[in-house]
Amino acid sequence: MISDSQRKHILHRFRLKVTSARLFVLDILIRSDVALSHNDILSQARDPQLDKVTLYRTLDAFVKSGLAHKVATEDRNWLYALHHNDQKESFEDDHAHFVCDECERIYCVPVVPAGKLQISNSDQSFTVRSHEYRLHGTCPQCQ
Amino acid sequence: MISDSQRKHILHRFRLKVTSARLFVLDILIRSDVALSHNDILSQARDPQLDKVTLYRTLDAFVKSGLAHKVATEDRNWLYALHHNDQKESFEDDHAHFVCDECERIYCVPVVPAGKLQISNSDQSFTVRSHEYRLHGTCPQCQ
DNA sequence: ACATACTTGCAACTTTGTTGCATTAATACT
DNA sequence: AGTATTAATGCAACAAAGTTGCAAGTATGT
Ligand SMILES: [Mn+2]
Ligand SMILES: [Mn+2]
Ligand SMILES: [Zn+2]
Ligand SMILES: [Zn+2]
Numbered sequence: 522m523i524s525d526s527q528r529k530h531i532l533h534r535f536r537l538k539v540t541s542a543r544l545f546v547l548d549i550l551i552r553s554d555v556a557l558s559h560n561d562i563l564s565q566a567r568d569p570q571l572d573k574v575t576l577y578r579t580l581d582a583f584v585k586s587g588l589a590h591k592v593a594t595e596d597r598n599w600l601y602a603l604h605h606n607d608q609k610e611s612f613e614d615d616h617a618h619f620v621c622d623e624c625e626r627i628y629c630v631p632v633v634p635a636g637k638l639q640i641s642n643s644d645q646s647f648t649v650r651s652h653e654y655r656l657h658g659t660c661p662q663c664q
Numbered sequence: 665m666i667s668d669s670q671r672k673h674i675l676h677r678f679r680l681k682v683t684s685a686r687l688f689v690l691d692i693l694i695r696s697d698v699a700l701s702h703n704d705i706l707s708q709a710r711d712p713q714l715d716k717v718t719l720y721r722t723l724d725a726f727v728k729s730g731l732a733h734k735v736a737t738e739d740r741n742w743l744y745a746l747h748h749n750d751q752k753e754s755f756e757d758d759h760a761h762f763v764c765d766e767c768e769r770i771y772c773v774p775v776v777p778a779g780k781l782q783i784s785n786s787d788q789s790f791t792v793r794s795h796e797y798r799l800h801g802t803c804p805q806c807q
Numbered sequence: 808a809c810a811t812a813c814t815t816g817c818a819a820c821t822t823t824g825t826t827g828c829a830t831t832a833a834t835a836c837t
Numbered sequence: 838a839g840t841a842t843t844a845a846t847g848c849a850a851c852a853a854a855g856t857t858g859c860a861a862g863t864a865t866g867t
Contacts, residue, residue, distance in 0.1 A: 538864055540814065559854090572816050577855070582814095593736045598854095622793065650765065650801040658793040681833055683845065702823090715847050720824070722845090741823095808867100815862070823854075831846070837839085 523551050535586040542571060546579050547588075555626040556592050556600035556618075592618050592627055600627050621660035628660065666694050678729040685714055689722050690731075690746075698769040699735055699743035699761075735761050735770055743770050764803035771803065
């Protein structure tokens with residue numbers, strides 16, 4: 522369990538004002554091993570009554586500041602996860618998303634860089650600036 | 665320009681009944697070099713007055729039958745494109761999606777297979793069944 | 808403690824996609 | 838060709854998801 526002042530420190534590092542909504546959302550994201558949807562988070566907030574719009578804006582602020590990133594699911598939802606560069610295991614900046622076909626949870630997973638991609642149809646000049654891998658299969662819990 | 669009977673033949677191959685809505689949508693998809701959204705297609709159909717629900721169901725039918733596939737965009741829309749195995753250039757079954765950061769169009773592009781991905785955190789047993797690359801950058805038209 | 812700028816919560820709204828159902832049309836079979 | 842069967846269509850009503858504007862509240866630096 523991460524302390525209150527640790528979370529405040531994280532928000533400061535990302536130039537985010539410390540509010541109870543942000544501390545609450547940050548806590549949930551830190552404790553989750555999978556990426557979470559707006560609805561996942563909202564439903565965990567029964568008592569402190571987190572407003573849905575505030576949550577949308579909080580998540581936007583987290584992404585915009587670089588504290589979190591978002592992944593689109595198969596059914597067109599956004600899932601949010603922290604950049605783990607500091608918290609927990611240290612993931613690559615450019616990591617992969619593992620989508621479990623069974624439970625549909627999405628994990629941020631480290632990958633070993635296995636050679637650059639190359640577009641073979643090279644009479645066309647595509648400039649590749651970044652790329653995303655998306656892996657599908659079965660996660661440990663569902664094996 | 666692809667003929668009417670050619671399009672009918674394609675629909676037959678995918679066990680889809682031939683209707684004017686399907687012929688119309690197929691024609692649009694064949695002629696496009698980028699993946700198209702529901703709205704892209706609907707707005708091209710001013711005269712034959714294509715119903716929005718019919719279009720949703722037509723696109724679903726195309727995907728379900730294997731004639732087309734869909735790609736999620738950055739802003740959580742679906743874009744639809746044919747599998748090019750027969751039409752136009754022959755793409756790999758497992759191709760990549762090139763997202764232009766300028767115009768946001770998405771192209772289906774062939775890639776040279778550059779070694780299998782490997783998840784390095786292997787005390788956990790993830791079974792990778794398939795993967796998706798997503799490339800970001802600038803397309804030929806925007807260079 | 809004060810000023811300032813940012814965040815919050817609410818309601819109204821927009822956008823997008825879904826469902827049920829009556830009608831119409833496509834295909835297969837005489 | 839005519840008929841039966843089954844699927845597709847169009848419409849309206851609905852539902853879900855996300856956005857916007859604004860007034861009130863709160864965090865932060867001085
Ligand atoms: Mn991630
Ligand atoms: Mn494609
Ligand atoms: Zn799983
Ligand atoms: Zn472009």
